[in-house]
Amino acid sequence: MQDVDVIIVGGGPAGSTCAWKLGQAGVDVIVLDRASFPRIKLCAGWVTPEAVDDLELDIDSYPHSFMSFDKLHFHFKQFHFAKKTTQHSIRRYEFDNFLLDRSGARVHKHKVKKIEKQNGSYIIDGLYRCKYLIGAGGTRCPVYREFFHDINPRAKLLQLATYEHEFPYDWENDECHLWFFGDGLPGYAWYVPKADGYVNVGLGGKVEKMKTLGGRLQNYWNSFTKKLVGEALVHDAEYEPTGYSYYLRGNVDVVRNGNALIVGDAVGLASVDMGEGIGPAVRSAILAADSITENSKYELQKLARFSVPGFFRNRGKQARVSAIADTKSVPLP
Numbered sequence: 001m002q003d004v005d006v007i008i009v010g011g012g013p014a015g016s017t018c019a020w021k022l023g024q025a026g027v028d029v030i031v032l033d034r035a036s037f038p039r040i041k042l043c044a045g046w047v048t049p050e051a052v053d054d055l056e057l058d059i060d061s062y063p064h065s066f067m068s069f070d071k072l073h074f075h076f077k078q079f080h081f082a083k084k085t086t087q088h089s090i091r092r093y094e095f096d097n098f099l100l101d102r103s104g105a106r107v108h109k110h111k112v113k114k115i116e117k118q119n120g121s122y123i124i125d126g127l128y129r130c131k132y133l134i135g136a137g138g139t140r141c142p143v144y145r146e147f148f149h150d151i152n153p154r155a156k157l158l159q160l161a162t163y164e165h166e167f168p169y170d171w172e173n174d175e176c177h178l179w180f181f182g183d184g185l186p187g188y189a190w191y192v193p194k195a196d197g198y199v200n201v202g203l204g205g206k207v208e209k210m211k212t213l214g215g216r217l218q219n220y221w222n223s224f225t226k227k228l229v230g231e232a233l234v235h236d237a238e239y240e241p242t243g244y245s246y247y248l249r250g251n252v253d254v255v256r257n258g259n260a261l262i263v264g265d266a267v268g269l270a271s272v273d274m275g276e277g278i279g280p281a282v283r284s285a286i287l288a289a290d291s292i293t294e295n296s297k298y299e300l301q302k303l304a305r306f307s308v309p310g311f312f313r314n315r316g317k318q319a320r321v322s323a324i325a326d327t328k329s330v331p332l333p
């Protein structure tokens with residue numbers, strides 16, 4: 001049995017950030033991840049300047065693909081406008097590995113199955129014992145399942161289903177495009193070019209709404225990829241899209257249960273307007289680490305719910321709902 005102060009389940013941005021912060025404070029940490037890094041993570045790889053700041057990333061010395069945009073293109077049916085803003089793209093395959101490596105934590109490849117609480121400690125699969133347990137295992141986090149699912153379940157209404165593909169592509173258009181509600185999709189689709197000749201295209205929508213509308217991801221995908229050809233963004237691509245699901249930010253009252261804490265997608269923290277999850281994963285991980293090192297309360301009520309505050313509300317009737325979550329159906333904190 002290995003004894004350690006903190007076990008972090010999951011080495012994505014939430015887990016690696018928590019490990020990095022705890023390591024800086026001299027806390028002994030082991031990260032357990034079922035995957036070997038670098039690993040593929042479905043994600044458009046859009047990163048906000050706030051997340052870059054929280055991660056204290058020096059863009060100039062970041063050793064992998066990193067691209068910056070000075071505007072985002074928003075498409076609503078026949079309307080199109082560009083919003084000036086600085087945003088970035090990375091490749092998760094590289095980014096997550098870089099962050100985990102930088103954390104300096106010991107990383108063990110291990111799929112967590114059974115978690116027991118004994119005499120104030122957590123025992124994981126009979127192999128590891130720790131005082132604090134961090135659930136950073138994303139949507140299917142076993143810590144969430146064991147200690148949070150029953151007391152603060154994620155809301156079905158806030159579940160997103162996504163479909164995407166990232167592949168090498170000699171893109172000509174070096175700007176980021178977003179299409180909202182195309183073909184009735186209760187969500188949006190994206191084209192995100194990456195440095196070093198990659199592109200990520202995909203779409204996501206609310207699961208329950210799609211069920212009500214009878215919409216299928218594959219059908220939305222077929223018309224979206226036709227649109228990419230029509231707009232001369234991607235042609236001659238052979239797509240192999242993959243699906244994944246995660247949750248927008250709802251009521252996240254209970255994020256600590258004893259000495260078990262959950263962060264990132266394990267909580268379900270993606271922004272309600274854009275489904276941005278990296279920034280909230282990083283921010284929640286910093287707060288969780290602080291609460292352990294400072295013996296303070298861990299709460300996420302102050303975490304921003306929107307990626308672009310006020311933006312959608314100021315665009316007239318057409319865009320008076322948030323991009324993904326319409327305000328009527330979202331139980332907000």
Ligand SMILES: Cc1cc2nc3c(=O)[nH]c(=O)nc-3n(C[C@H](O)[C@H](O)[C@H](O)COP(=O)(O)OP(=O)(O)OC[C@H]3O[C@@H](n4cnc5c(N)ncnc54)[C@H](O)[C@@H]3O)c2cc1C
Nearest residue numbers: 010012013014034043044045046112137138264265277278
């Ligand atoms: C298609 C798609 C596009 C997206 N685009 C963006 C975007 O452009 N920008 C953005 O900000 N957000 C985006 N998101 C959301 C973003 O990817 C997530 O919010 C973010 O990855 C959350 O980080 P995390 O560390 O909480 O979880 P994850 O990155 O999912 O990491 C969880 C880790 O836990 C490990 N794990 C899981 N179960 C176990 C287990 N039992 N034992 C051990 N290890 C385990 C996994 O292997 C994984 O490495 C997108 C999501 C999807 C699906």
